[in-house]
Amino acid sequence: MDSALIPKGVRRCSIGQFALFVGVVGVVLLWGVFAMLLCWIKGLNQTNMNDYYGFALWIWADLAVIALGGGAFFTGFLRYIIGKDELKNIINYAVLIGFICYSSALLILAIDIGQPLRGWFIFWHANVHSMLTEVAFCLSCYFGVLTIEYLPLILENRQLDKVPFFHNLSHNLHEVMAVFAATGAFLSFFHQGSLGGVAGVLFGRPFAYREGIFIWPWTFFLFTWSAAACGPCFTIMITRLTEKITRKTLVKQNVVELLAKISGWMLLTYTIAKIIDTWYWAAVSAPAGGFWLMDFYSNNPLYGPWILITEVLICGALPACILITKSGRKNPFTLMIAAVLAVIGVSLNRWVMVLQVMAVPVMSFDKWVMYSPSWQEVATTILPVAYGVILIAISHRYLPIFPQERELNPIEN
């Protein structure tokens, strides 16, 4: 029925199967939309946030998807600026994943603020001293860049490509894509960093506060670094997952391995930097604020030293070691394990830098406060996942996302 829209030379499932898949995920999406409307209409009293947890699940989700979407800027940087030509076979998917992550982040922010209709005040009354202002500007600009990067892909749809204007526009956009990739890398460096700065500048919260260079705390650089390291791992993970679902190989192994290798070295250097940062914080910064390291990891039911071990060693050093070794990258199982661990690690880091910051008592007579999200918060956090799955399904079906798909899956007549 929709064969005229499907790229030539590739096989797709039947429209019925496709509609069923999108329909099932669509139900989840509608559940999230319902929760979102509740939050907008009735207010944030629909959540389990409170005056101790001004930031909670949504801000974590926001930071996590932005870190995971980092594959787009870093792969684009490697492909267009460094000149790693093989990555042209995965850059489309990295851009699509990045587009989903960043649009999700913007949507979550729109739900998270108490007065959504005043969201534009962040631009109009901008406080240049606030890391959140930097986040808002760079995030919005980079989403624009990602849209421009995604646009030629849409225009390459078989039917749209027949329109001369769209064909030429798509061609010309491809020609100048290096400029947008460079712009994206520049913007991403700042907004990934300023998201790290959001926690790092909180000098009233010794758990989050870090020294740094000029106006930028160390978390600024650590966030950019970790996003560049773990974003590509997320791209690899989703690519492999897509291959499992579609039962096809979509990207050649050497392409994935190259990305995995670069990601591995980034992750290794990040883990070393993170260990140094943690040591300095534990030995100098936190005691200066009147805290021993273990004050942050004791006297509460959840936050213990296991977090540090999981984040830095199990989900940092271990996947890094797998990815920098040839045998680790070549084995599909260990490669996937490493990618998943890296994704968990960066997500855990963002959780710690949002939720644990809120949980740790600062005044000596204050107490630890725990938090569990309401179903409305969970549903609105799953909403972007459902939206992402649907957009990937539609894009994969109708757009030439994977340049190697035809070669890897020849149709025998």
Place this chain on the structure above:
Amino acid sequence: MKKEHSKAKKYGMVIDLDKCTGCGACMVACMAENNVPFKKDESNKLDSITWLRVFKLTNGKSFPDADTCYLPRPCMHCEGEHGHAPCVSVCPATATDYSHETGIVSQIYTRCFGCRYCMAACPYHARYFNWWDPVWPEGMEKLLNPNVSVRMRGVVEKCSFCFHRYQAAKEKAYYEGRQELEEDEYQTACTQACPAGAITFGDLNNPKHAVYELKKDKNAFRLLERLGTNPKVYYISTRKWVRQAGDNYLEGYETEGKVKKHR
């Protein structure tokens, strides 16, 4: 009329914790004065709005050494370094500001869009979010203070040191051809309500104001001084354990954090 610029003020508070009985009159006065909304069920204190909250501190010892202290905690109106209070420097929409004229940290409700970054930044939990629209019991809307705007759902609010009283006093002084205010012309509601006289309010820079000398008391301290928040609320207690509860101290660790920069 001779025109002269008024000198920069640094309004602050000194609270004598040895006098505080924990009666809560300051909290009630604050809520009534500032139209602070409340819920039908106030048992969950994590989303209750209390611009001024009285904490109960205990020394952790058993009878007969047990001791209790009540600590009223308004907004600390931190100065930080050069006005970069923890909350002021992070607000992305300049909805909270540090006044170098009065030393008061303001909250502009009509500009706040409810990101709650300031709440995350404040270690004193002095900032509150309006999780609901205010609902007043029938007839009570007629008793609201006309000088203080009520806040809508979705914005952050906090103690303003009864700034509307400062504005009213300044207007009166201007009308009478004066630039400077007398100490008793501008007092906060909590100060006036405290039956024990535990709260003293005034200009910390003005030698004529009581707070000027009180803040130099050998038993005076501020909360979390070493973090560099540079608060303008001082506490006094002759009890060592109370003074120690004001900050986090590490045994055998000599550092004073950022505290030296502001003393």
